[in-house]
Amino acid sequence: MSSIEPKDPLFSEAELKRVLELWVAPGPSRKLDERVSNSYYREFGSDDAATQPVALPQSQKEVVTMKFCSTCQEEFAEKFSFCPVDGTPLNGFVPKDEESVTRAAAHDPEVVLPHEVAYAASAAGAAAGGAAGAIVAKAEYHLTFIDDAGLTHRLIEAVKEVAHESELTWPEFKRDPLGFTKRMAVGYGEAGWRGLSQPNVATGVLSALFLVMTVLLAVFWIDRVQTRRSAEQAAITEDQLVDQLIDIPSEQPTPDPGTAG
Structure with a gap:
């Protein structure tokens, strides 16, 4: 416990300076000096080795290549x-x-x-190879493919995987068909909701659906307009043909026989 009580006077600045002036820093350890000297001699080999020129380390760390x-x-x-x-x-x-x-x-x-x-x-x-300076003498560049298997092989592997999963789930479905169907519907519903609840996913899906529906409606409308125009053109052509068939030329006047010769 400290002997200084709250009522005791504090040390003045002059007393603190006098205490600091009395402090004497300890000298370096002799063993430390010996270790430094031994390391120095072991590095350079002798006392006069420091006076000999030594090649500096060749480094390009400061040069940006x-x-x-x-x-x-x-x-x-x-x-x-x-x-x-x-x-x-x-x-x-x-x-x-x-x-x-x-x-x-x-x-x-x-x-x-x-x-x-x-x-x-x-x-x-x-x-x-100065003429072909653009070609680097390294390993040949090859494109990296995620999967280089053929389409048929990948389709067969996918069917096998689905069949294996069906074999694993068949006993559970056979034991409780309604419960299995309900759990599957709930699981897929939750997975779909988690996917749609992510940022910008719902907006992207709705935008894609809107774009597809717009394209389909545009195709149907264009097809209907073209069908209507074709029907109108066919009707006009038929009317013209009928008019040509029923168009009877008017009676021509009888030519004058003239005087008998």
Whole structure:
């Protein structure tokens, strides 16, 4: 428990400053210094190794590399292998971030790192195929299909699945036909209601029904109008034919016989 009571006077700012001035920060641990020194010597090998030039790590993390599309003349990020606009393979290889150059590789000129060999091979391939720069030397592009089975095979599989489900539900239907039918109707009704209750689903369904009904009514109306016009045209043609049949020419005047010669 603290000995300071509410009635006791608080410490002044001068007393707090004097207490802080008396505080002495502890010095660094000697063992910590030894560990840092040992790590330093183990990294550089000797005391004077720090004065020798060391190759810095070669990294391109700060450089944003882009790929160029020869068709749409646009640049895209390195992650794209094909143009998102027209599907043209993006040209050019971007070398991966190279690892830090070690001291052993720097002192031994005959040591060749694996990533250097891969980069040299890719550079040689790119130079050889300069005329076809738009073709990327990667795996061939194939379209991905959800299911490449034929229509007949898929229809047979669907029929088999329905038959299997019917076999599973047949004992229950045989035991209680009315209850099974009622439960099925309730289940399908709830599923349909859940589907229609989702946002914009009811509006889309009603719009589709309205559009279909409008098209059907338009087709029926056009067919009725054409039928009526055809009937009227046929009636007119028949009237003209009847008029031609009953049109009797008027009596012609008898020609003058003239004087006998």
